[in-house]
Amino acid sequence: MELDWKALPSLASLRAFELTARRGSFAAAARELNVTHAAIAQRVRSLEADLGVSLARRAGRSVVLTEAGTRLAQHLTDGFGTIADGVQALRDEQQDVPVQIATTLHISQAVVIPELHDFWRKHPEIQVSILPSREAVDIVSLGFDLAIRATRGEPDWPGLVAEPLLESDIIAVGAPSLVGGMKDGFDAMPWIWSAGVGFEENTLAAFGLDTGALRNVDIGVPSMQLTLARQGLGIAFAAEILVRDELASGDLLRVPMPSPFAVTYYAVTPVGPIRPQAQDFISWLKETLARMSVSR
């Protein structure tokens, strides 16, 4: 005989009775389900009425199952136990898999890694795996839980969901030896950028610079740009949040040019459900960045 849902009483009633049977009283079951004992009593009575069988007799202060009730409770405990096992297995097997995060080297070094100890303190059971990569990878087919990406304006990543984390100005920075004391004339200095990369050329244009006439230090590897700037080889631009520490320490100086625009950092996830661990990480990241943001 195949499972027929129409023949089953309300699942809430079955749940209430199952726990009552194991705990021996309505009150105990109620505490465990976070409801009042009146609710449990109602469900059990409704189940009795539905089945037309007395399941529990009130014996003084607690309840005693009838013979029929005992047999039913056994089936319920077995059945719900199987269900709980299946759910638990699904949850367990994800517990071990680390949260896989794709992001750029800059973001991970400047923002995520320095604060990670705080996350591990709050969620010691969650493994985190960060993969820094040069360009945006396909997190869906590679099985990543999320990426941290920045973009100017509205995000447009098809098949992905973007949740805003933080907004940060794009600023120009250079080594103190290069920038110190200067007020203008920065278009005569060497700028560190990659020719042919649309975003970088657009950014320079937004600074009011002519990419054609500019002296260009092209290292080809974006992750090295700030390193070069720190060594005084030229002026680079970056999101303020990424260089804040170096500005504070004096390793870099801000070039006195107004920020042409800001970029927004997003937590990007595949459409569909998000693993609880990944959700925990995103929530933590959002809080952390918000805290960093106000302390600017």
Place this chain on the structure above:
Amino acid sequence: MELDWKALPSLASLRAFELTARRGSFAAAARELNVTHAAIAQRVRSLEADLGVSLARRAGRSVVLTEAGTRLAQHLTDGFGTIADGVQALRDEQQDVPVQIATTLHISQAVVIPELHDFWRKHPEIQVSILPSREAVDIVSLGFDLAIRATRGEPDWPGLVAEPLLESDIIAVGAPSLVGGMKDGFDAMPWIWSAGVGFEENTLAAFGLDTGALRNVDIGVPSMQLTLARQGLGIAFAAEILVRDELASGDLLRVPMPSPFAVTYYAVTPVGPIRPQAQDFISWLKETLARMSVSR
């Protein structure tokens, strides 16, 4: 590990997903649960969000389970199957037990038995067992499902629940040879009743008769009273509903005295749940008696 209810997602969501898994589409599951397919889609998505795992992917016109979904569905089908088996076993074992009805000979002969074919036509699977008894028996300790009892005024049977079925006037009847043509002087006729039975003496008093001066035919067995009346041995009183057929056929004539009061028939059940079969019988009885009542 013991079953922990707090770790389980909503049971409605699990139910929706289980049936979706077996039927292969939201729409099919929705039809079987008598809900819209939008409801199913919502439940499944909520389950996915809760677990943080994709369970079903859209594959063209229907849905295909993911690997995780397949495993979960197996547990769910097993678990809910066990539960359904337990419930079904409880229902089956009552199916065979007949509905046990305690009532008086009069009521069963005049009201229940003549209409029983109609009940069997509507509920061929329900067994009915009628026990006619002289006085009210303890239906709780004897395990009866219900009794049919009449009383004047408000019912008062402790430990029992009484549902009104029908009201019927108490009238006086006699054989045509005895009553035919007479207009009054019935207090001079022999009356059939049992001395010492409170209800019968009160009834006579209500008719305006003096039990002390009345000629008394006391047969001792209430079930024989109407038989004696039919044979012309005296005048008896009874509820109108019980003698209607004999009045119609002319076997009995109504004595032209106004009815002093009416009695109400009740379906009486033990407190607590009522077996579905017994409930079916009571519902049928109520309808049947209501139909008989209006055709008076």
Place this chain on the structure above:
DNA sequence: TTTAGTTGTTTAGCATACCTCAATAAAAAA
């Protein structure tokens, strides 16, 4: 015995989990 604490019962009223409705999109069948 009295008193205090725990538990079950009942009712009315309320809240929210779950559903319907309606409009859209997309795939398969006709």
Place this chain on the structure above:
DNA sequence: TTTTTTATTGAGGTATGCTAAACAACTAAA
């Protein structure tokens, strides 16, 4: 192509199941 079936989404409604509160019944401690 048009028609039919199915999934998706968001807004809004409602029935199930809950809370609240007052009571009754029992137990155990004072």
